[in-house]
Amino acid sequence: MTRKLISLGTTQDPVREQRRAQPLARPFLFVVLHCGQPALGGARYGLAELDVVDIGRGASRVASRICEGGVRRLDLRLPDATISKTQGRLVRSGDTWVFEDAGSRNGSYVNDRRVTKIALSDGDFIELGNVILRYRAGLPSSPTSAADLELDTPEARGLQTLVPPLADELDALARIARAPIPVLLLGESGTGKEVLASNIHTRSGRAGPLVAVNCGALTASLLESQLFGHVKGAFTGAIRDEPGYVRRADGGTLFLDEVGDLPLPAQAALLRVLEENEVVPVGGSNPIKVDLRVVAATHKPLDKMAIRGELRVDLLARLSGHRHTLTRLRDRIEDMGILVRDLLGRSKVPGASELGFTLQAGKWLLSQPWSLNIRELSQVLGVAAALADGPLIERAHLIERSLGTVAPPEEESVVAPEPEDERDTAPDALRGRIVALLEKHRGNVSGVARDMGKSRVQIHRWIQRFSISVDTYRG
Incomplete structure (x- = not known):
């Protein structure tokens, strides 16, 4: 009797498998806040596999992916009476995305400015009626992460987020x-x-x-x-x-x-x-x-x-x-909708869960530094809910707390204040330090984050900003 020997080894390339597991920088569109209906929470939609995003009014928030004539399209319906049936669209243009207003009744705004057509930059806020969206040009996302995610119901408190790396x-x-x-x-x-x-x-x-x-x-x-x-x-x-x-x-x-x-x-x-x-x-x-x-x-x-x-x-x-x-609130502003929904839902102020926001109030929430994080947001919302004398929280009801402008001292913080852009630090020095730490930790981003006293999310942002290939330092 002849016995055939079968190798138990794998034919998979370990380097290829490792690269598959690494986060990729992908573009996303976030529905950050339904000002009139904050109970709807928020959503994110991956743009990497799309060519066009059509946005308009619908009875409920619904997103449908369609491929017609080779054009990959997302049809996004938003429940808001101030949004036109056909409000606008995002169109891929090479590596960037362009927003175009479709002749809407109330107009479309990007960063508070009315626009008909504009190339979007990372972090731009898009105002359509009373709904605020945000475009992110490239966020680290693992290959197994879902491109689209809707968080419209509170579930595991503390473990919900729309931000892919978080x-x-x-x-x-x-x-x-x-x-x-x-x-x-x-x-x-x-x-x-x-x-x-x-x-x-x-x-x-x-x-x-x-x-x-x-x-x-x-x-x-x-x-x-x-x-x-x-x-x-x-x-x-x-x-x-x-x-x-x-x-x-x-x-x-x-x-x-x-x-x-x-x-x-x-x-x-x-x-x-x-x-x-x-x-x-x-x-x-x-x-x-x-x-x-x-x-x-x-x-x-x-x-x-x-x-x-x-x-x-x-x-x-x-x-x-x-x-x-834990990520600071100002570094996960895309989660404002789900946080507001949960905090108002748990508020002890009678009727707080039924309140909405004016557009100005909603924009104010997204513009604050929130130095005291979610605790500060909770206090501000509690006071606003108590002051509101109608169905909407107005900008005047959102009272700035004096402590909210004071960042915690670096000595007492695990994560020191992080620069927002290249103007706040020396780019060459920062890039050199990141490269040195990647070499030290053989491409382990968590090790770099620990040594720098920063979050992994921030390290990934810097790696993307300086076009550093992490794979170069691995293996």
């Missing part, structure tokens, strides 16, 4: 949530770290509770007792046994908010808990086993703190199973 990061986090891996959430204050921690716990499937601890609010003299519990009589005032935060989280998730504020003595005790999976209450002698998953969050630069000796390196390593940096 969506890829959140998809990875959603997968990590199901594994017993520690997660470290980084980013500026107000970006939604606690909301994300809650979502991670929900997706983990763990039967126990989510126990949140504000490390900055722990009382110094009772810190270990608060974290690890105590037995009756352990100290004056200990009139009964108390389990502490760690044991309350047994079987669930321990959320350590502002972990960068944890004093060094508590860091050592917490490290033992994480390494041994057991806790000894104050005044006790026998260790008690605990089963918990840890999610930590901070706006502080933990790596720099570890170098300065303010944070134990071994504790940082334990907490850093998976790092996720």
Whole structure:
């Protein structure tokens, strides 16, 4: 009997497979905000496989891809009475896109200027009636990302986004949530770290509770007792046994908010808990086993703190199973529609979920720097909903908060303020630094982001801006 040997090796080219998985810069059209009907959320439409986008009024927001006579067309219907049945169109012209008004009744505007025909630039806002759209010339997008995405209903709070590179990061986090891996959430204050921690716990499937601890609010003299519990009589005032935060989280998730504020003595005790999976209450002698998953969050630069000796390196390593940096609101302005919908829907102000915006109010929302991120947006919307005396929130109801113009100090922020364009930094120096770090990390963008203290989204933007080929540094 003759036996035929079959090779178990693969015939696939690993370099080709790696390139397939790399993000590609693709053009997109975003429906950012339905001012009159913010409950509709937002949407994105990929332009890479299109030649024309026809836009007009419809009974509901509907997008249909059609190929006629070799012309690839997207027919986009928007539910707004101030939009004409045939409002305008986007037409591909080489590597750029041109917007053309179709003789609409109320006209079309690009960046506040009425236009009949104009070549679009990256980031341009297109105003059609009371609907605001945005054109992005090239956003990093993985090959597996859907070209079109409609987010018209609230689902996984904190994990919804229309921005492709951010969506890829959140998809990875959603997968990590199901594994017993520690997660470290980084980013500026107000970006939604606690909301994300809650979502991670929900997706983990763990039967126990989510126990949140504000490390900055722990009382110094009772810190270990608060974290690890105590037995009756352990100290004056200990009139009964108390389990502490760690044991309350047994079987669930321990959320350590502002972990960068944890004093060094508590860091050592917490490290033992994480390494041994057991806790000894104050005044006790026998260790008690605990089963918990840890999610930590901070706006502080933990790596720099570890170098300065303010944070134990071994504790940082334990907490850093998976790092996720939350994107600042001003860097995900395309998500304004879905954020406004969710925040108004959750507002405690009666009737807030039914309110809309005037066009001027909607444009104001998209023009602000939002230095305090989603927390600031939530406060502004809450006040506006309370002030509104009709079905629409007007520009006068949107009150600027004084703190909103003050950016957090760089020392206290994981992500330092990032330049908006070439005028804010020396392009040659910035490009040289990125190239050097790509060489150091062999093309690993996450490594470059960590070294520069920036988000991966920002690194991808710079790579695209400076026409850097990441593949050159890989392998």
